[in-house]
Amino acid sequence: MALIEQTEVTLKDGRRALLRSARGGDGWRVNRFIREGFLTQEYLIRLPEEYLVTPWQERGRLRRRLQASDELMLLAEANGAVVALLSTNTDKRRRARHNCEFGITVSRDWQGGGLGRAMIEILIHWAEGVATLERLELHVVTANAPAIALYHSLGFTVEGLRRGAVKYQDGRVLDDQLMCRRVDGTSAPGTKVETSA
Ligand SMILES: CC(C)(COP(=O)(O)OP(=O)(O)OC[C@H]1O[C@@H](n2cnc3c(N)ncnc32)[C@H](O)[C@@H]1OP(=O)(O)O)[C@@H](O)C(=O)NCCC(=O)NCCS
Numbered sequence: 001m002a003l004i005e006q007t008e009v010t011l012k013d014g015r016r017a018l019l020r021s022a023r024g025g026d027g028w029r030v031n032r033f034i035r036e037g038f039l040t041q042e043y044l045i046r047l048p049e050e051y052l053v054t055p056w057q058e059r060g061r062l063r064r065r066l067q068a069s070d071e072l073m074l075l076a077e078a079n080g081a082v083v084a085l086l087s088t089n090t091d092k093r094r095r096a097r098h099n100c101e102f103g104i105t106v107s108r109d110w111q112g113g114g115l116g117r118a119m120i121e122i123l124i125h126w127a128e129g130v131a132t133l134e135r136l137e138l139h140v141v142t143a144n145a146p147a148i149a150l151y152h153s154l155g156f157t158v159e160g161l162r163r164g165a166v167k168y169q170d171g172r173v174l175d176d177q178l179m180c181r182r183v184d185g186t187s188a189p190g191t192k193v194e195t196s197a
Pocket of ligand 1: 041115116117139140144153
């Protein structure tokens with residue numbers, strides 16, 4: 001069971017947040033955060049109106065996530081509100097079940113204080129303890145410099161580039177890259193890819 005005990009983290013500006021696994025009872029708050037705080041961020045691909053999960057369905061998803069040993073849904077909360085969310089999606093096919101993809105968003109007011117780093121460190125530590133997992137993966141738009149700096153500093157390397165993979169309604173066309181960090185004690189074989197962004 002992917003249950004992370006509650007830990008308190010103090011941000012660079014002294015504010016505090018609690019990090020813990022999301023539970024079924026968080027369904028409404030998590031669903032709201034995904035629509036209003038998560039998918040409204042510039043460099044995320046899915047639009048809020050494309051997220052069709054209802055709060056009730058969210059509750060079920062969180063419960064199932066908690067039962068799955070190879071999935072993690074980590075939230076940060078402060079003053080009763082969700083301020084950041086990290087969510088995994090592990091491939092269930094037997095030939096690929098060692099690959100765990102994740103996404104993370106910290107709400108705007110809480111960015112730059114160390115929350116993202118703290119959450120990904122917990123993810124890495126958790127994944128290193130899951131026998132079936134070998135690779136943590138993510139996709140990131142190459143223009144998202146803060147996120148890429150964070151991932152590099154935590155040992156992620158670039159494994160691939162998708163040119164023109166993301167198209168905005170205002171006409172911008174951006175590349176995105178696949179980054180990976182191994183969690184089985186071996187070093188990542190990826191190379192840094194220069195991009196046009
Ligand atoms: C990317 C994100 C998750 C990082 O979380 P965060 O809490 O803001 O990041 P942290 O405060 O832990 O910063 C860690 C590192 O990120 C980098 N970083 C953060 N903000 C930065 C900025 N404005 N410019 C450049 N680098 C920055 C630094 O390397 C920093 O290292 P440091 O700890 O040595 O200062 C968060 O900013 C976010 O949710 N952004 C919007 C959604 C998004 O882009 N998600 C990722 C999609 S792949």
